[in-house]
Amino acid sequence: MINKKVNSVKEATEGISDNMTFMLGGFGLSGIPENAIKALVDSNIKELTCISNNAGVDDFGLGLLLKKRQIKKMVSSYVGENDEFERQMLSGELDVELIPQGTLAERCRAAQAGFPAIFTPAGYGTEVAEGKEVREFDGKMYVLEHAFKADFAFVKAWKGDDAGNLIFKGTARNFNPVMCGAATITVAEVEELVPAGTLDPNQIHIPGIFVQRIFQGKDYEKRIEQRTVRVRE
């Protein structure tokens, strides 16, 4: 067993510095690496490029990094829920690249899988395709999109073991698996870290080979963005 376990978020984030590019898992506030984000905020590193489907809310998730102006550029598909984000975007302080959600996922997966680029139909004929190579396959047009290059991927899983194997829960899975192994160093935080041999190999979603560091996360808030319920009849 190759041991990937580190004992703290500080150890897990060793090597982070200004001007780096990070991938961060999560959809909205679901499945975000809460512990790693707090560590990035405390580290005071800046001029960061963050690849993440969303940009958090004002007082949680990536919103915490935005508030301290540590982010130079966001690469996302949807950024609607954050006033500070909007202010920085409109004032030009923050560079924002909006890309289709499936393209975001596949540019991560391409990096993970060793593809330099992929062809997707998404965005063809729109401003997203401007300046990009397009090609026709079987009568349909596709846009060439390049694999991301990132220094760190910060992901969050439900359970993991010392070997770095990961299991996700519900829709908190989202972008986390496709970011594993898509950056130079992948850091996984988990709600429950167990010794290798405890998890059933049949149930592993992401094998430990894609993870360089794993640690036991703590104090998960798991905030709900839109609490919708129905009335008991």
Added chain:
Amino acid sequence: MLDKIGIAKRIAKEVQDGYYVNLGIGIPTLVANYVRDDIEVEFQSENGVLGMGPFPFEGEEDADIINAGKQTITTLPGASFFDSAMSFSMIRGQHVHLTILGAMEVAENGDIANWKIPGKMVKGMGGAMDLVASAENIIVAMMHTNRAGESKLLKRCSLPLTGVGCVKKIVTNLAVIEVTDKGFKLLERAPGVSVEEIVKATEGQLTIDGDIPEMTI
């Protein structure tokens, strides 16, 4: 004339047994409430769930189980969770049968604009560009005109496009319209709405072939 619920009810009639369906935010979300209960349909949400169920009962919300609108949801028997790449494999790979989404504008050639208004805060396209570029069957749910009374069914979209030549059908508060290679074609009128009213509210080329039936919902 239909209200939003009426539009959702009419679109629900397009959903067939055995369909996997992706619903956008807004009116499309309401469609799930009106699908016939004698057919089997599974709803996909692009953040990674197939077999989406209703909202949870109070106290049973789970931060790890949400839809693409970030709302807490439940799952039905047969449901599955997956990552974002697999989710868009279902969409781009045309495994999802029907996509229902809202729009700001649709053009007579099937172009759609629904993500950006120049000069206003741009929130992003989310999964909309992937959905419209790939789905075999796209139905747009929207009001026929905007708040200023201007047609949203145009010769050419004026707003930045989400996708080109992709919309197949449009259900509005006034009509059901098909997008053909000769432009819009009027299929049905909303209850109490005349053909003349629809013509007046439609800027793009609109073909009217014979008697246009009033829709049943």
